[in-house]
Amino acid sequence: DADVTQTPRNRITKTGKRIMLECSQTKGHDRMYWYRQDPGLGLRLIYYSFDVKDINKGEISDGYSVSRQAQAKFSLSLESAIPNQTALYFCATSGTGTGGLNEQFFGPGTRLTVL
Amino acid sequence: AQSVTQLDSQVPVFEEAPVELRCNYSSSVSVYLFWYVQYPNQGLQLLLKYLSGSTLVKGINGFEAEFNKSQTSFHLRKPSVHISDTAEYFCAVSDVTGNQFYFGTGTSLTVIP
Numbered sequence: 001d002a003d004v005t006q007t008p009r010n011r012i013t014k015t016g017k018r019i020m021l022e023c024s025q026t027k028g029h030d031r032m033y034w035y036r037q038d039p040g041l042g043l044r045l046i047y048y049s050f051d052v053k054d055i056n057k058g059e060i061s062d063g064y065s066v067s068r069q070a071q072a073k074f075s076l077s078l079e080s081a082i083p084n085q086t087a088l089y090f091c092a093t094s095g096t097g098t099g100g101l102n103e104q105f106f107g108p109g110t111r112l113t114v115l
Numbered sequence: 116a117q118s119v120t121q122l123d124s125q126v127p128v129f130e131e132a133p134v135e136l137r138c139n140y141s142s143s144v145s146v147y148l149f150w151y152v153q154y155p156n157q158g159l160q161l162l163l164k165y166l167s168g169s170t171l172v173k174g175i176n177g178f179e180a181e182f183n184k185s186q187t188s189f190h191l192r193k194p195s196v197h198i199s200d201t202a203e204y205f206c207a208v209s210d211v212t213g214n215q216f217y218f219g220t221g222t223s224l225t226v227i228p
Contacts, residue, residue: 004158033216040124042205042220043159050214058215090158094213103149104207104216106158 003027004107012113019078023091031094032074036087081114117142117208121219136191136222138206148189149207
């Protein structure tokens with residue numbers, strides 16, 4: 001079973017609709033992240049959370065919101081989707097181990113198309 | 116804050132030839148450095164990481180990278196590429212708290228038969 005799962009994997013929606021992307025992890029990590037990937041722009045951070053009560057804005061948080069329902073679950077919402085939010089969205093987790101930081105572990109991605 | 120520059124957006128290379136993918140970073144503090152690979156229609160997976168110690172880091176699939184502090188670089192190399200190495204490669208940096216990762220724009224490696 002995958003350690004970081006994302007649902008749905010693909011979604012097509014219309015402008016103005018509310019969309020929720022979900023992320024679950026079984027790695028036991030405290031830290032969770034949401035990124036979007038656009039061609040030529042790499043990955044850009046939307047929101048991140050270091051524990052259930054901690055939510056932080058990333059580089060491009062406008063138009064998005066998040067919810068950390070539990071240590072293992074971190075959801076991303078688009079309250080009113082617009083076409084320029086069409087992108088590939090990734091959830092990631094990280095923990096802290098011996099010697100410091102572990103790397104980030106990524107889910108398989110959600111391809112979102114807003115018409 | 117940190118930033119990452121990947122100088123080449125696309126790198127075509129013939130099978131069994133060597134390859135180098137370039138990465139430069141900017142930071143006023145000590146950093147951790149990472150290379151990730153993204154195969155088509157998949158998420159990112161870690162190739163290798165530099166946290167401390169030896170500046171030459173070996174990763175999976177025969178890749179290696181060298182941390183050069185004076186040149187603020189972390190170039191990725193492989194002496195002989197295979198068709199299966201065709202993918203998008205991302206360089207990333209974080210400070211030692213690991214609070215945030217900053218990714219480069221990616222380099223698309225295409226291995227030509």
